[in-house]
Amino acid sequence: QVQLAESGGGLVQPGGSLRLSCAASGSIFSKSTMGWYRQAPGKQRELVAGISSDGRLKYADSVKGRFTISRDNAQNTMYLQMNSLNPEDTAVYYCNLGDSTTRAMGGIIFGYDFWGQGTQVTVSS
Numbered sequence: 348q349v350q351l352a353e354s355g356g357g358l359v360q361p362g363g364s365l366r367l368s369c370a371a372s373g374s375i376f377s378k379s380t381m382g383w384y385r386q387a388p389g390k391q392r393e394l395v396a397g398i399s400s401d402g403r404l405k406y407a408d409s410v411k412g413r414f415t416i417s418r419d420n421a422q423n424t425m426y427l428q429m430n431s432l433n434p435e436d437t438a439v440y441y442c443n444l445g446d447s448t449t450r451a452m453g454g455i456i457f458g459y460d461f462w463g464q465g466t467q468v469t470v471s472s
Contacts, residue, residue, distance in 0.1 A: 348460040349373040351442050356466030359432055367427040369463055370443030377420040379457075382448030383427045385438035385468075390440070396427060396444070397448045405452050409435070433468045439465040 355367040367383065382397035382405075396416035404416060410441040415428040425442060445460035 349375060349459070351444060351463035353440065353442050353463055353466040356440060356468045358469045359435050360472050363432050364428070364430045365432065367429065367440055367442075367466060367468075367469060369399070369425040369427075371444060371461075373423075375446070376423040379427045379444050380449040380450065380451055380452060381418065381424075381442045383416060384441045384443055384447075385436075385437040386441070386465075390438075394399055394448065394451050395440070396453045398425065398447045398472070399449075399452055399454060403452060410447045412452070432468075434470045436460065437466050437468060437470050441465045448455055 350372045352370045353367060355365060359365055378400050380399045382393045384392050385395050386392040395407050395410055396414055398416045398418050413431045418425045442463040446456050447460050449456055
């Protein structure tokens, strides 16, 4: 069983930055595709950014050039650096390890899919 724990959310002014972290337990981190998702009130959960085990990246059009996803396999941690935040980025951000992001990016389906509890990001003046 894998547990994911997000951190780094909070309140930030428009134009500001935040760095989210997702720490994973277990031994499958380094060989898994991972992703950041977000869900705003009244909207469906959407993929923000994904990173495969071999370093392929995928970004939503709305965050390209502003957000950067990365991973540290030695620390079993994934990051999302978010710059130039705007109110439309306000949402609960979730990290995913496994098939949900693999299907979005392409790759081998391993049959597991884990989610964190989410961290709130609010962009407001």
